[in-house]
Amino acid sequence: MKNLRMIGCSHRDAAVDVRQLLAFNAQQTAEALGTWQSRFPDAELALLSTCNRVELYAVGPTEPEVLVEALLDHRQVSSKQVEGHLVSLTDAEVVRHLYRVTASLESMVVGEPQILAQVKQAYQSAQEVGTTGPLLHDLFQSALRTARRVASETALHKHRVSIPSIAIADLASCVFETFNDKHVLVIGAGEMADETLRYLRDAGEPQIHVINRDAERGQKLAQRWAGQYHEWSELWDQLAQADLAISTTAATEPVVTATTFDERVTPHRHQRPLVVLDLAVPRDFEPEVSEALGVYLYSLDDLAQACKNNQTARAAELPRAEKIVTQETARFAAEVHHRATAPVIAGLRQELERPKKAELERLFCKLPHLGEPERQEIEQFADRLVNKMLHPPMESLRDASQNGTPHGLLDALRRLFHLED
Amino acid sequence: MDTGINIFCFSASYAIALALELSGLWAPFRLRRPALLFAAFAGLVAHTWYLAYRVAETPAAPLASQQDWYLLAAWAVAIVYFSLKFYYPRSSMGLFLLPTVLGLVGASLLTTTEPLATFQAPRIWGQVHGVFLMLGTVVVLLGFLAGLMYLIQSYRLKRKLLTDSRFQLPSLEWLERANSRSLGAATLLVGGGFFTGILSRLATEGDQNFVPWTDPVVMSLAAMLLWLVVAEVFRLVYPAARQGRKVAYLTVAAFIFLMLVLAAVTLRDSLHQKTDKRAVASPPTVEVRNEKPPHDRL
Numbered sequence: 001m002k003n004l005r006m007i008g009c010s011h012r013d014a015a016v017d018v019r020q021l022l023a024f025n026a027q028q029t030a031e032a033l034g035t036w037q038s039r040f041p042d043a044e045l046a047l048l049s050t051c052n053r054v055e056l057y058a059v060g061p062t063e064p065e066v067l068v069e070a071l072l073d074h075r076q077v078s079s080k081q082v083e084g085h086l087v088s089l090t091d092a093e094v095v096r097h098l099y100r101v102t103a104s105l106e107s108m109v110v111g112e113p114q115i116l117a118q119v120k121q122a123y124q125s126a127q128e129v130g131t132t133g134p135l136l137h138d139l140f141q142s143a144l145r146t147a148r149r150v151a152s153e154t155a156l157h158k159h160r161v162s163i164p165s166i167a168i169a170d171l172a173s174c175v176f177e178t179f180n181d182k183h184v185l186v187i188g189a190g191e192m193a194d195e196t197l198r199y200l201r202d203a204g205e206p207q208i209h210v211i212n213r214d215a216e217r218g219q220k221l222a223q224r225w226a227g228q229y230h231e232w233s234e235l236w237d238q239l240a241q242a243d244l245a246i247s248t249t250a251a252t253e254p255v256v257t258a259t260t261f262d263e264r265v266t267p268h269r270h271q272r273p274l275v276v277l278d279l280a281v282p283r284d285f286e287p288e289v290s291e292a293l294g295v296y297l298y299s300l301d302d303l304a305q306a307c308k309n310n311q312t313a314r315a316a317e318l319p320r321a322e323k324i325v326t327q328e329t330a331r332f333a334a335e336v337h338h339r340a341t342a343p344v345i346a347g348l349r350q351e352l353e354r355p356k357k358a359e360l361e362r363l364f365c366k367l368p369h370l371g372e373p374e375r376q377e378i379e380q381f382a383d384r385l386v387n388k389m390l391h392p393p394m395e396s397l398r399d400a401s402q403n404g405t406p407h408g409l410l411d412a413l414r415r416l417f418h419l420e421d
Numbered sequence: 422m423d424t425g426i427n428i429f430c431f432s433a434s435y436a437i438a439l440a441l442e443l444s445g446l447w448a449p450f451r452l453r454r455p456a457l458l459f460a461a462f463a464g465l466v467a468h469t470w471y472l473a474y475r476v477a478e479t480p481a482a483p484l485a486s487q488q489d490w491y492l493l494a495a496w497a498v499a500i501v502y503f504s505l506k507f508y509y510p511r512s513s514m515g516l517f518l519l520p521t522v523l524g525l526v527g528a529s530l531l532t533t534t535e536p537l538a539t540f541q542a543p544r545i546w547g548q549v550h551g552v553f554l555m556l557g558t559v560v561v562l563l564g565f566l567a568g569l570m571y572l573i574q575s576y577r578l579k580r581k582l583l584t585d586s587r588f589q590l591p592s593l594e595w596l597e598r599a600n601s602r603s604l605g606a607a608t609l610l611v612g613g614g615f616f617t618g619i620l621s622r623l624a625t626e627g628d629q630n631f632v633p634w635t636d637p638v639v640m641s642l643a644a645m646l647l648w649l650v651v652a653e654v655f656r657l658v659y660p661a662a663r664q665g666r667k668v669a670y671l672t673v674a675a676f677i678f679l680m681l682v683l684a685a686v687t688l689r690d691s692l693h694q695k696t697d698k699r700a701v702a703s704p705p706t707v708e709v710r711n712e713k714p715p716h717d718r719l
Binding site for chain 2 (some may be wrong): 155159270271272293294296302305306313
């Protein structure tokens with residue numbers, strides 16, 4: 001397979017401090033590829049660098065040790081610092097690995113969709129620098145095709161596994177048809193609130209209201225999401241108006257007790273549905289609040305359970321995804337092996353075309369009275385004859401390519417038809 | 422019917438679609454959705470064909486007899502199901518709508534194929550009366566199903582049972598809206614059906630031009646209309662009844678009234694029978710080829 005190689009590290013073999021040493025941003029990637037292009041002019045190169053992996057893909061006569069050296073040199077890292085953390089793969093292993101990476105089977109959170117765009121970006125960067133070639137092109141294109149197959153033929157990506165995405169897409173959307181113009185109350189300005197608002201903004205255009213004891217942090221969060229900040233004293237009024245409440249305070253006692261909720265909120269709501277996402281530890285809402293009519297209270301534990309169930313559901317999809325990867329790897333290998341037979345097929349065709357042309361010329365000289373239609377008919381007959389003669393050896397080569405480059409068959413054809421290398 | 426299409430044809434298609442909907446709960450397979458859509462579409466085409474043939478065969482069809490009336494109601498619910506399958510492709514609404522379609526088709530087999538005595542009154546009133554009540558029935562049924570789904574969805578949300586992707590229902594907001602609208606529409610349609618029924622009766626020639634208020638059909642329909650009006654007023658006046666589970670309860674109660682009306686119509690209908698000797702003696706204006714004997718009167 002023309003020395004297809006991959007060297008690098010991922011979250012499986014290296015801790016984050018090691019990965020950070022080798023990480024490249026977009027600009028550094030372009031610079032590195034440019035440097036390596038002049039160092040390995042005959043090689044095809046692509047670099048994939050994400051927060052979970054740094055992987056250099058190469059096609060050419062370059063030894064893995066030299067590639068490692070180039071990688072470490074560029075990041076000015078000593079081999080001792082990454083000892084035992086780097087992985088080296090060759091040929092079919094590389095194909096299978098890239099397919100698994102692109103299909104998110106190698107991701108820290110299996111099934112997360114970002115990796116597809118990152119692989120695409122890595123290939124585009126290499127293309128812009130000019131370090132790609134026919135084999136890397138085919139490899140990355142088939143990797144993207146494999147990932148799309150896994151996405152469409154399995155339910156791997158359908159089960160969400162992050163708390164905020166489950167809270168919005170799996171839970172709140174069961175209550176609300178749309179998030180547009182919904183009154184969303186954020187209690188506290190924690191990271192989880194920020195992350196949940198991001199998913200919420202993707203889902204619609206809600207009216208965001210933030211309440212926080214620390215006014216500065218609250219205002220900052222409200223500003224970031226084009227929302228409105230309210231004083232802590234407005235909590236009960238805001239709860240009475242809210243459709244969705246997200247609570248993430250650091251309070252050590254419940255902020256909303258069932259008694260106060262019943263007294264100050266319930267009478268104003270007229271049983272209007274209220275979804276409460278209590279993402280705080282310890283809880284901000286007393287569990288008894290959920291007994292109020294129309295209140296759907298979900299704590300971090302409830303959502304974590306849903307998360308776990310979805311992870312199990314994803315795991316159940318893995319065998320089907322792996323089967324697709326195996327099929328695509330075999331297909332890629334067969335295509336590469338078959339491509340190795342192209343020069344022999346071209347030579348064979350040339351060898352048959354030459355006598356065909358000579359015989360046609362001789363025939364047309366002997367039969368000068370033939371008109372243009374008759375001549376064309378005879379030429380087409382000769383073409384068909386050559387094609388039919390070529391068909392069996394090409395078919396045999398294709399079949400033999402399924403199990404590797406058919407060197408024996410290629411040698412036999414070369415010798416039988418006196419083909420030059 | 423000599424078209425080769427009979428009630429069994431479309432019932433079987435709907436039953437297959439229901440079986441495919443049910444299979445999604447236990448063993449969803451790859452081609453389930455196209456197979457389901459195909460079965461439902463085949464049922465709908467056969468059903469439409471059957472009704473169209475009835476119209477061609479009988480001028481007063483598809484409301485010529487009680488059986489036609491039920492089959493038309495089933496057809497309307499099937500149309501709603503098929504449309505919603507595109508709007509909410511992943512939802513399990515078919516588990517509610519398809520049994521209703523099959524229930525209505527099944528009920529049609531229990532009813533008489535005798536022509537309704539609409540010719541005794543001016544034809545237009547009879548037709549309008551029939552259409553209003555048929556649509557009212559469909560809307561009450563749909564409202565009931567939306568109410569039922571609302572209660573199930575609300576129950577699941579309260580008990581955190583939402584992770585099962587094999588059983589999905591529309592959002593509470595959508596179901597609540599469907600509930601409210603069905604209640605309002607049902608009030609108008611049933612009211613329209615009731616009053617056109619009275620007008621139809623009053624416009625009848627001969628000694629039948631009075632309203633038999635003590636008749637079970639009239640009483641149950643009047644009770645249902647009264648309930649719908651009260652429920653609608655309650656909903657408009659009391660804010661808590663405009664949203665949440667209360668609307669669902671109102672539509673569930675409306676369904677119970679509907680069942681009483683349908684039972685009265687099916688079992689004790691004397692209003693829509695031909696009592697005129699002239700009519701009995703003369704051949705019916707509507708030719709009915711169905712061989713099924715008329716249902717025994719109680």
